[in-house]
Amino acid sequence: MMMLGPDGVGKTTLLATMYHQLSQTDNDSPFTLMATADTHQDLQAAYEKLSTIMTQPTFIPTGPLLKGTAGIIERQFQLLFNRKPELDLIFCDIAGGILRAEETNQDVIDFHNRLSQATVIINVIDGSALVEGDSNLANSKNEPQLIYELLSSRLQADKQPHLLLFVITKCEAWLRNAESQQQLEHAFEIQYEAMIELLAEMTHTVAVLIPVKTLGCVEFTHIGYQNQVKEMIFVRKPNLPFQPDNTDQPLRYALAFALQQHNQNRSKWNKLMRWLWNEDTAFHHALVQFAEERQKILKFMAMRL
Numbered sequence: 001m002m003m004l005g006p007d008g009v010g011k012t013t014l015l016a017t018m019y020h021q022l023s024q025t026d027n028d029s030p031f032t033l034m035a036t037a038d039t040h041q042d043l044q045a046a047y048e049k050l051s052t053i054m055t056q057p058t059f060i061p062t063g064p065l066l067k068g069t070a071g072i073i074e075r076q077f078q079l080l081f082n083r084k085p086e087l088d089l090i091f092c093d094i095a096g097g098i099l100r101a102e103e104t105n106q107d108v109i110d111f112h113n114r115l116s117q118a119t120v121i122i123n124v125i126d127g128s129a130l131v132e133g134d135s136n137l138a139n140s141k142n143e144p145q146l147i148y149e150l151l152s153s154r155l156q157a158d159k160q161p162h163l164l165l166f167v168i169t170k171c172e173a174w175l176r177n178a179e180s181q182q183q184l185e186h187a188f189e190i191q192y193e194a195m196i197e198l199l200a201e202m203t204h205t206v207a208v209l210i211p212v213k214t215l216g217c218v219e220f221t222h223i224g225y226q227n228q229v230k231e232m233i234f235v236r237k238p239n240l241p242f243q244p245d246n247t248d249q250p251l252r253y254a255l256a257f258a259l260q261q262h263n264q265n266r267s268k269w270n271k272l273m274r275w276l277w278n279e280d281t282a283f284h285h286a287l288v289q290f291a292e293e294r295q296k297i298l299k300f301m302a303m304r305l
């Protein structure tokens with residue numbers, strides 16, 4: 001699993017809130033997502049830091065959520081089915097600066113290697129820049145052209161199935177009603193037109209657009225200047241709680257996709273054993289149930305191509 005997006009779009013915040021939200025909501029599913037000790041500690045620390053920031057009356061952007069997230073950080077998870085290890089998963093959280101670094105940089109070489117191995121690619125997009133930024137600002141925050149170039153060579157190069165998630169953060173202000181949400185989708189369609197056209201030709205890639213609330217209580221207000229550079233300015237809504245919403249959705253998509261791939265790739269022996277123990281039906285049933293949870297919460301645009 002590869003997290004993609006320039007610095008500051010909210011990749012690490014998304015990872016921390018997705019992990020937290022899924023672990024809070026899924027007690028009755030036979031699937032459990034376990035983080036390794038380091039991943040758990042780091043993401044928990046990130047979540048606690050966010051909680052603390054959200055107790056402040058004004059919202060001050062924190063800079064990178066986790067210090068020292070330079071290069072590529074592997075976040076390791078294990079998915080259990082009925083408490084037995086089923087699948088190991090690695091989420092690669094990159095420092096967004098890698099996208100603009102020199103091709104000869106070792107981190108960039110590593111990044112390309114890992115991208116070529118990723119089955120699920122999560123492009124995190126700053127929704128406030130997407131809707132309100134002029135073209136320079138929107139491009140510099142989200143770099144849709146860079147992402148397009150990376151993915152077009154990547155997705156055309158191999159025929160393996162891929163899941164591509166466009167996750168929009170910092171978009172609380174547009175998730176208030178259907179009309180403003182449409183505005184968000186429309187901005188995406190315009191700025192990612194080339195990408196959408198590319199996806200229309202890809203028979204092995206499924207793409208989904210998912211707006212999320214990683215904070216829930218911070219909204220975009222206007223574009224201001226910080227050190228003479230245009231910046232998106234947000235305000236802490238005093239009447240709203242810190243409450244990530246919909247952040248479990250990208251994780252559900254990613255996990256359901258990975259599980260389905262994994263299920264199709266089992267060896268014959270493994271399939272026979274599972275059949276003997278009647279695990280196959282139970283697994284399939286649980287997977288369908290888990291996957292169905294994807295669509296209950298919020299309307300989003302799914303591009304099944």
Ligand SMILES: Nc1nc2c(ncn2[C@@H]2O[C@H](COP(=O)(O)OP(=O)(O)OP(=O)(O)O)[C@@H](O)[C@H]2O)c(=O)[nH]1
Nearest residue numbers: 007008009010011012013061062063064065096170
């Ligand atoms: N308003 C708002 N701010 C957010 C949101 N998510 C993250 N931020 C802020 O954006 C900044 C960057 O967040 P990170 O999660 O560290 O971004 P990143 O994409 O991991 O950045 P790099 O690791 O530098 O590539 C922090 O100041 C966060 O507080 C969001 O949903 N809304």
Ligand SMILES: [Mg+2]
Nearest residue numbers: 011012064069
């Ligand atoms: Mg980060």
